[in-house]
Amino acid sequence: MNKTITGFSKLSKSEKIDWLVNNYFSDPQSAKIVIEQYWNSDKKLQQLHDEFIENTITNYYLPFGVAPNFLINDKVYTIPMAIEESSVVAAASKAAKFWFDRGGFKTEVISTEKIGQVHFTFDGNAEDLDIYFSHVIKQKFFDQSKHLTTNMEKRGGGILEIELRNKTDVLENYYQLHATFETMDAMGANFINSCLEQFAKTLKQEADKSLTGNLNIVMSILSNYVPNCLVRAEVSCKVEQLTEDTNISAQEFAEKFVQAVRIAEVEPYRAVTHNKGIMNGIDAVVLATGNDFRAVEAGVHAYASRDGKYSSLTHAKIENNIFTFSMEIPLALGTVGGLTKLHPLVKMALELLGEPSAKELMEIVAVAGLAQNFGALRSLTTTGIQEGHMKMHLMNILNQFEATPEEKVTLVEYFKTNTVTHSAVVSEIEKLRR
CATH class of the missing domain: 3.90.770.10 (3-hydroxy-3-methylglutaryl-coenzyme A Reductase; Chain A, domain 2)
Incomplete structure (x- = not known):
């Protein structure tokens, strides 16, 4: 069997499933039944779920x-x-x-600031970069990202601050644009990342004209560390x-x-x-x-x-x-x-x-x-935590052994006054079924 494939994403959903079950499962038909039984009967709703991610074959249910x-x-x-x-x-x-x-x-919501960073290297003079940032380019970051921030600003959000951070003490030639944002009711990942990529574009274009030294953008990305979103x-x-x-x-x-x-x-x-x-x-x-x-x-x-x-x-x-x-x-x-x-x-x-x-x-x-x-x-x-936890876990054990509704009623009643363990449940099920 060939467990590798080229062009998998271009296959139809049914073709993906056929390839998968035939190459990875000992009983392809049973595997296919499991996959298909979790599909939604509403085709429009199922298509919506299919398009949330790539290469979708079925839905994974959580309670x-x-x-x-x-x-x-x-x-x-x-x-x-x-x-x-x-x-x-x-x-x-x-x-x-x-x-x-x-x-x-x-x-109480203490603060709602979110963070994004442009990570870059610069091998020129740090003081020149600091002066250039403060007196020349900082305002351009705000100005040249206006097309991205206008709607967010109307809702009360936007870019709050942009700092230049010198991190050369921990990594050679490493600097950051450290930006704080307010994104109101949006989580804001796309907004923040779009702004950061615009900052990076502005920084690279403007710095190449004015600074002595090589400036290279490494990456632009929001941070999931939000100590000021408390x-x-x-x-x-x-x-x-x-x-x-x-x-x-x-x-x-x-x-x-x-x-x-x-x-x-x-x-x-x-x-x-x-x-x-x-x-x-x-x-x-x-x-x-x-x-x-x-x-x-x-x-x-x-x-x-x-x-x-x-x-x-x-x-x-x-x-x-x-x-x-x-x-x-x-x-x-x-x-x-x-x-x-x-x-x-x-x-x-x-x-x-x-x-x-x-x-x-x-x-x-x-x-x-x-x-x-x-x-x-x-x-x-x-x-102790096990008493309550195991009683909640009882139903999982009963389902594992395909207990009937009548067996469940009997066993739930029994374990109201007895300690739940896997072996104890198995023992009681076996007694009932004799």
């Missing part, structure tokens, strides 16, 4: 769930979440319900209000919770898992609303390392008998552009949230992350 009862700045939300991991939506919903009667979540979320209440349905007192729970967060602040091995739990909530909402969860992940984890050591994104304290749990996190999100007007479920998710602005979406997403972390830490410091 799209909702977590109700989120009180954010005195407004009630039901938050959409797209994720495959069991217990995430349940934990978020439970945390939302817990804080609903304790004042809810409070949020949102804060927090919850707080009196310690005695932290009543739990466990045998731990409110005071002991608060103290253990704060200690658990402090451990994540100082221990990177714990911090990575701690922050992953936060991202369970954040990624699920980012994905449901058609935003770039990979960009968000990269920026968030870089922010967690901003002081030179990877640390917790959340913080907790007890002061004057008040428990406070909070987080500041960088989130570059958009509610216009991209998939927001194309993907039917994305449109539905945004309508469910009340057609939020980008700032409001930042607040909602941050809250989802904080709620997820609260839920995880509450379990870890009381009953």
Whole structure:
């Protein structure tokens, strides 16, 4: 079999599938059935999905769930979440319900600046370049990108600042144009990258006329590190209000919770898992609303390392008998552009949230992350995380063994009072089927 091919992208969808199943699968017909059963019966809708990316052969489904009862700045939300991991939506919903009667979540967008850079080399005199940038060419960057910025400026956004940064101390002849942008309700990647490429074109053309030395553009690209695109979320209440349905007192729970967060602040091995739990909530909402969860992940984890050591994104304290749990996190999100007007479920998710602005979406997403972390830490410091997680995982195990509806009812009832493990579930299924 020939597992390489020339001109694959030029084949029709059916031709791509035929080549794929015949060259890579032991049972081509079964593989083809799996691929085709996930197609949408609405041909227009399927074509829309086919055109989101290249070489599409089918759709990959993720569960799209909702977590109700989120009180954010005195407004009630039901938050959409797209994720495959069991217990995430349940934990978020439970945390939302817990804080609903304790004042809810409070949020604040601190800043919304985004960053883009033109990376270039210059082997001439650094002082000459600095003077040339400040007194000659800087304004030309703004002027010659006007055709790109006019509409964004009408909405209140645009280019905020452009700096020349000398990085020759870390890499020979290396300089940057470091630009900050405001993109309003758009994530702004295309806008930023277009502006940067115009800056690079202007820089190369003008510098070649006026500077002594070789100036070469390396690349022009936005940054997913957005430490000045920040949102804060927090919850707080009196310690005695932290009543739990466990045998731990409110005071002991608060103290253990704060200690658990402090451990994540100082221990990177714990911090990575701690922050992953936060991202369970954040990624699920980012994905449901058609935003770039990979960009968000990269920026968030870089922010967690901003002081030179990877640390917790959340913080907790007890002061004057008040428990406070909070987080500041960088989130570059958009509610216009991209998939927001194309993907039917994305449109539905945004309508469910009340057609939020980008700032409001930042607040909602941050809250989802904080709620997820609260839920995880509450379990870890009381009953342990496996009890709840494995009960949520029970249905996955039952589906794996193709349990009937009657078997599911019986086994779900049984495991309400028994520990869920894979072997225990298998054992009970076998007993039922004897």
